[in-house]
Amino acid sequence: MNRFSIFINRRGASPVALIAFIVIVCLLIAFPVYVGSPYARHIMILLFLSIIMGESWNIVGGYAGQYSVGHAAYFGAGAYGTMIVINASQFDADKLSELQELAKDSRLSSLLLSAHDLPPWSGIIVGMIAALILSLIIGSICFRLRGPYFVLASIAVAEIVRLTVLNLPDLTQGAEGILISTLPPFTIGSTVITTFNSKIPFYYTGLMLVLITILVTWLVQNSKAGYFFQAIREDQDAAHSLGISLTFYKNSALALSAVLTSLAGSFYAIYIKFIDPTTVLSLDLSVQIVLISIIGGIGTIFGPVVGAVVLVPLAEVLRSNLIGESLISSGMVNADSAFGNFLTENLSHAHVLIYGILVVVVILFMPDGVLGFFKALLAKKRKEAA
Amino acid sequence: MAILEIKHVSKFFGGLAAVSDVSFQLEQGMIMGLIGPNGAGKTTLFNCITGYYPPSRGEIMFNGRTINGLHPDVVCKRGMVRTWQKVRPLAKMSVVDNVMVGALCRTNSLKKAREMAMEQVKVVRLEHRADFPAGGLPIGERKKLEVARVLATQPRLLLLDEVMGGLNPSESEEIIQLILDIRKLGITQMVIEHDMKAIMRISDRVVVLCSGEKLAEGAPQEIVNNPEVITAYLGSE
Numbered sequence: 001m002n003r004f005s006i007f008i009n010r011r012g013a014s015p016v017a018l019i020a021f022i023v024i025v026c027l028l029i030a031f032p033v034y035v036g037s038p039y040a041r042h043i044m045i046l047l048f049l050s051i052i053m054g055e056s057w058n059i060v061g062g063y064a065g066q067y068s069v070g071h072a073a074y075f076g077a078g079a080y081g082t083m084i085v086i087n088a089s090q091f092d093a094d095k096l097s098e099l100q101e102l103a104k105d106s107r108l109s110s111l112l113l114s115a116h117d118l119p120p121w122s123g124i125i126v127g128m129i130a131a132l133i134l135s136l137i138i139g140s141i142c143f144r145l146r147g148p149y150f151v152l153a154s155i156a157v158a159e160i161v162r163l164t165v166l167n168l169p170d171l172t173q174g175a176e177g178i179l180i181s182t183l184p185p186f187t188i189g190s191t192v193i194t195t196f197n198s199k200i201p202f203y204y205t206g207l208m209l210v211l212i213t214i215l216v217t218w219l220v221q222n223s224k225a226g227y228f229f230q231a232i233r234e235d236q237d238a239a240h241s242l243g244i245s246l247t248f249y250k251n252s253a254l255a256l257s258a259v260l261t262s263l264a265g266s267f268y269a270i271y272i273k274f275i276d277p278t279t280v281l282s283l284d285l286s287v288q289i290v291l292i293s294i295i296g297g298i299g300t301i302f303g304p305v306v307g308a309v310v311l312v313p314l315a316e317v318l319r320s321n322l323i324g325e326s327l328i329s330s331g332m333v334n335a336d337s338a339f340g341n342f343l344t345e346n347l348s349h350a351h352v353l354i355y356g357i358l359v360v361v362v363i364l365f366m367p368d369g370v371l372g373f374f375k376a377l378l379a380k381k382r383k384e385a386a
Numbered sequence: 387m388a389i390l391e392i393k394h395v396s397k398f399f400g401g402l403a404a405v406s407d408v409s410f411q412l413e414q415g416m417i418m419g420l421i422g423p424n425g426a427g428k429t430t431l432f433n434c435i436t437g438y439y440p441p442s443r444g445e446i447m448f449n450g451r452t453i454n455g456l457h458p459d460v461v462c463k464r465g466m467v468r469t470w471q472k473v474r475p476l477a478k479m480s481v482v483d484n485v486m487v488g489a490l491c492r493t494n495s496l497k498k499a500r501e502m503a504m505e506q507v508k509v510v511r512l513e514h515r516a517d518f519p520a521g522g523l524p525i526g527e528r529k530k531l532e533v534a535r536v537l538a539t540q541p542r543l544l545l546l547d548e549v550m551g552g553l554n555p556s557e558s559e560e561i562i563q564l565i566l567d568i569r570k571l572g573i574t575q576m577v578i579e580h581d582m583k584a585i586m587r588i589s590d591r592v593v594v595l596c597s598g599e600k601l602a603e604g605a606p607q608e609i610v611n612n613p614e615v616i617t618a619y620l621g622s623e
Contacts, residue, residue, distance in 0.1 A: 222496065223496070224490050224494055224496065224499075227483065227486060227487050227490055227496075227499075228487065228490065230476065230478075230479060230483075231476050231479070231487045234475075234476035234477055234478060234479060235474045235475075235476055235477075237438075237470075237474065238470065238474035238475075238476065239476075239487070240457070240458045240459055241436065241458045241459075241462060241467060241468055241470075242459075242462060242467070242487055242488050242491060242535065242536070242539060243459045243462035243463050243467075243488075243491030243539055244459055244487070244491075245457070245459045246459070299478075
């Protein structure tokens, strides 16, 4: 029909797509059984993390059209909530008595003391609640603004969160960050589910979270709220005149997105076991979250998945200079030649630059994202065949 | 009974009075024409009535209750809804999805909303376009889509802002028929229009605005023969 046709006919999944989805999920479940390489597993976990972040952002950015570039705040809320509680649960007697001393005149220290009494894994829920409250505060401030002004406000508020965390060392250990050497075992009742002694538990946790976020997105897309989100994205004045409360639906979209993003933050924290404000609360991270959706295709269920599948390996290949090294090792380029020297010495340091250029190229030539581009291509082919 | 009462409404932007001291009433089931030269304050009045901005002075009563300061979404839920002079299709959504957004104002079930939407799509005769993206429609069909979408919110009062603007004569004729059909459903309408022939044909009563003030009000025949209105439109000798 035309380039818009990719957005419609999305009522219900086609049987082929559904079978393909199930097959891929089965393959992913079997993946660690057949691939033992920790590096491959690590890349898959990073991929899952990106998908979770992208899908979460997609709800408020892709469906409701509110381009929040401050999602690091919610990611950080999840990461810090989880780490603070786990860390507090591992305090020894010395630290506890020291804290009791401090708690007399510091509220934050007494807060840490009460965190000590919580079950370690409840930190994830603490993070979710923190993200929810944060999103309602940020929403009530930023949704007074529209378009580019909203984007700027979302960046500013996320920076305020970062600076706050940086300047509350009693609770967050400030710029030093929080490091946990051993994770507590995850138990349900008295049954130990996992002790996290390999990458496999992280792999399946990630996969599970990916499936949850995809399910949530699917549910949103097929609900009244999903229609209202999209109406707000397309034209908020028209939406407003049709009986849609802008404040309520924008804030709902942001809150849902924030809670899911905090899960991504918790997952990151327990996987890396170290967080500090520059890694989990930075503007860089906010931009990265937005890119996953935009590159893949916003406002679609599988856009962020495609975006993550494109971006994560791309970043990894460029960072490890895989192309340059394979050119040299295959003998196509002499390592001592000027070009070989350029590849090993210069290009490997320019991976961020190349990454940036590629992202710009994708955005310029595929305005509907990679997924949108290929869907349009497919539709064109079909039209020609018919 | 008056469904809408405008009492001494004024709207100022800085020192400029876009609407000043306008009063009139709409009776249940009638079609009210709102005319006036460009910049007369017609659309500003619409914006005040539907809650896009509160009037600076005066009171607006809908169904006997004051609606000053209510947001457009609340006004819509109470049964008053407007279309836009510059059409606002939800471009990436299909025609039926656009209309569903309106219907979802009254129901929580997507299935029910789709049925209600298809009904309205048929009323405006766009059923052959139901799955077509709204952004790809020609202007005539976009105007019809606007009407279908507001009808789906099950209004008691419809405010139509230049639904015939930019249409060719045969398309205008279709819209006129549509407005007359809507009246048969018992829905009260207020219509802003520049096409004098059309407005005189469909209106039961006409209000003329000029420079923000109400210049005249009456049956169409009285308005065409009113010397003040003629002066406002054509200038004096």
